[in-house]
Amino acid sequence: MKKLILENYQSPGDTVMLTAAVRDLHLLYPGQYITDVRTHCPMLWENNPYITPLDDNDPEVQYIQMNYPLIHQSNTLPYHFIHGFIQYLNFELGTAIYPTAFKGDIHLTPEETSWMSQVHEITGNDDPFWIIVAGGKFDFTCKWWDVKRYQEVVDHFAGTIQFVQVGEALHNHPPLKNVIDLRGKTDLRQLLRLVYHSVGILTPVSLPMHLAAAVQLNPGLQRLRPCVVIAGGREPVHWEAYPNHQFIHTIGALPCCATGGCWRSRVLPLGDGDEKDNEDQLCLNPVGFLPKCMDIISAQEVIKKIELFLIAS
Incomplete structure (x- = not known):
């Protein structure tokens, strides 16, 4: 061997x-x-x-x-x-490996899946919840969406969807109102269990997007785990999206992503010495602090994508 x-x-x-x-x-x-x-x-x-x-x-x-x-x-x-x-x-x-499943390979133990979720610990019940990621890493600001629009989405589903906000403490994750705030309160293992217990995920292109497919389904979830991804024009759809995704993109809609994903990293230079401050890594169509491909995605468009999953349920 x-x-x-x-x-x-x-x-x-x-x-x-x-x-x-x-x-x-x-x-x-x-x-x-x-x-x-x-x-x-x-x-x-x-x-x-x-x-x-x-x-x-x-x-x-x-x-x-x-x-x-x-x-x-x-x-x-x-x-x-x-x-x-x-x-x-x-x-x-010199092998001939090919994908045997359309997802990553994450393993939770029976003990882990039997534990109550962090949300249950806070609320005392097993009511369904969606995970929301309303930010991202500082070195990839082209992936960010307007936090005010995330709040619009949360407010629209008040009384219908309980959102649980997650995010790495050292990254940019502005607080949202009327959510369960678990920002900086989950290590990776806890995040996996949170995804396991969730009934949906709203996120930009990020780790939770991949986990939505990779983490096994809770027996109570009788379909692929819903995931709405706010992607813009940075990555090609077929490179990132999974079957359980509503992948909101602008590929082909703007000159900067007319022939595919731009793969640019930052909207504006941050002056941190990172190579992502180089001109070829900066957004070609900035609108304030957002790339245009993200700015033209409205809160209403995201709401409609989430509602597709609610209709199906």
Whole structure:
């Protein structure tokens, strides 16, 4: 059995995609590989049956710095993000791996799924709730949407949907009114359980978008977990969207994303020394602090997408 250590220190969303590649390697080449990983997000690998601790100094270990160069063809080829690491592993190993499921590979234990949710701890009941992500990382401001519009959405569904706001404490997540505020109060493992108990997710392109597909369904949810993604024109739809998504995009609608996602990072330079301040990383059509592709998405459009799921229920 070949020993592999796969390394990637990108964002948690990238790690979720790497879990799919590890799963598919083992399912399609059973008994041929022993795998371990080095990422920023060890909690996403807990309980994973395909991970075996390996010693970095073991001379039999093949160390692979994982990447997904397929992203550079995302505007011209019909591939999803889930193919990225898989294609790279095939190149490195000479394998013919392919996706065996259209989702990442996250494992919750029966004990974890039996625990009450953090929302239940606060409210004392199991009323259904939607997760809402109303912000994002400072280094990717092109993904942000107007927080006032998020509030409009929350207010519209007052008495119908209980929203639970989440977000990393060190990122930009302005507080919303009339929500259960769990910003900065969930580690990754707690977030997984929160997604498990949720009945829907509203988010920009982010980790919770990937978790909406990757986390197993609560038995009480009799369909794919609803997820409304406010995406704009940065990423190609087919690269990011899952079957359970209402993916609100503007690809083809504006000159800056007329032929595909722009993949730009920031609306304005932040002066932090990051390469994302370079001109080729800045938004071509800023409207204040928003990219135009996000600014033209109205609260009413998001509301209609959420209402589609409510009609179906």
